[in-house]
Amino acid sequence: MKPAAFEYLRPTSLDEALEALHRHRDDAKILAGGQSLVPLLNFRMLRPAMLIDINGLEELQVLRVDDGGALRIGALTRHVTLETSALVRERFPVLGEAVRHVAHLAIRNRGTIGGSLCHADPAAELPMMMVLLDARLHTRSTAGSRVHPAEEFFEGPLMSAIEEDEILTGIEVPPLPAGAGWAFEEFSQRSGDFAIAAVAAIVELREGTVAEMRLAAMGVGPTPLRLHAVEEALVGQPLTEAAIRDAAAHARQEVDPETDLKASADYRRHLVEALTERCLEVAGARAAGTPAAAGVDA
Numbered sequence: 001m002k003p004a005a006f007e008y009l010r011p012t013s014l015d016e017a018l019e020a021l022h023r024h025r026d027d028a029k030i031l032a033g034g035q036s037l038v039p040l041l042n043f044r045m046l047r048p049a050m051l052i053d054i055n056g057l058e059e060l061q062v063l064r065v066d067d068g069g070a071l072r073i074g075a076l077t078r079h080v081t082l083e084t085s086a087l088v089r090e091r092f093p094v095l096g097e098a099v100r101h102v103a104h105l106a107i108r109n110r111g112t113i114g115g116s117l118c119h120a121d122p123a124a125e126l127p128m129m130m131v132l133l134d135a136r137l138h139t140r141s142t143a144g145s146r147v148h149p150a151e152e153f154f155e156g157p158l159m160s161a162i163e164e165d166e167i168l169t170g171i172e173v174p175p176l177p178a179g180a181g182w183a184f185e186e187f188s189q190r191s192g193d194f195a196i197a198a199v200a201a202i203v204e205l206r207e208g209t210v211a212e213m214r215l216a217a218m219g220v221g222p223t224p225l226r227l228h229a230v231e232e233a234l235v236g237q238p239l240t241e242a243a244i245r246d247a248a249a250h251a252r253q254e255v256d257p258e259t260d261l262k263a264s265a266d267y268r269r270h271l272v273e274a275l276t277e278r279c280l281e282v283a284g285a286r287a288a289g290t291p292a293a294a295g296v297d298a
């Protein structure tokens, strides 16, 4: 199918884009990579009168670490840029690993982090990464700026805190604790498909006990989830095999997925348990500096 007719605007500055969005707010859509928006237009599930193409806005294309060690990601950063960035691989390897699981290379070549976060698919990797990494999302409108903690940004399936007259401009990812271990585990029917479920972890060990634990899951609720109760139960404990098994069983209890055409709720709960166990083993081994023992790459 072809989309319904629309007007097309390609602003050359953020202010120009915000002004246009303010004027057409009830009937305009932002076009970034187009990988989610264009299918919706083609199926005529959306019929905006105006498309505001932000691909010319260079100020949304930054990828750098600031003086405080935070990663600054412009909203227009393509998935493939994150995937191939040496900076991301060195400082935030869990993000580099997760983005490789987003769709296929052709989609990662065009799709942007801003588009993925604003689309807010509950089975998308980058929203979960932002929740895991305690990221802050920066939005702008003609009225001013707002900053959203990632956990508050995602409000439901395909629903986020962004207003119709706002543009997501960038993301700020605070630095990880030095030497933190990490893992990302996903299950999907075929490589490149949306995940049925995924889990990711960040672990900091001090003198053999867990000093910091972050655990996130997706595909098992209306938004990506932080499993705070599981995290809190592990802090201060040695990360033994028994503690990992208990934490995985706990994670299973913490999620309340729904049955759909791809998987039953019970199967998704089973996946959360299995993926949590693997994540904690791998992240724990990386934090302890013994990745070879866990059979993972350094």
Ligand SMILES: Cc1cc2nc3c(=O)[nH]c(=O)nc-3n(C[C@H](O)[C@H](O)[C@H](O)COP(=O)(O)OP(=O)(O)OC[C@H]3O[C@@H](n4cnc5c(N)ncnc54)[C@H](O)[C@@H]3O)c2cc1C
Pocket: 029, 030, 031, 032, 033, 034, 035, 036, 037, 038, 039, 075, 076, 101, 102, 103, 104, 107, 110, 111, 112, 113, 114, 115, 116, 118, 119, 123, 124, 125, 126, 162, 166, 167, 168, 169, 192, 193, 194, 195
């Ligand atoms: C076949 C297929 C498989 C896919 N598989 C996966 C997958 O496994 N995992 C996954 O995570 N994703 C997957 N995707 C989605 C893909 O990652 C998209 O790139 C992403 O969801 C949207 O990014 P985009 O830049 O293309 O956004 P667009 O399609 O341009 O926009 C998406 C939405 O966000 C809004 N928007 C975009 N940028 C901004 C901004 N800066 N400020 C405000 N609003 C904005 C748009 O108005 C639109 O509503 C898949 C897509 C396809 C077609």
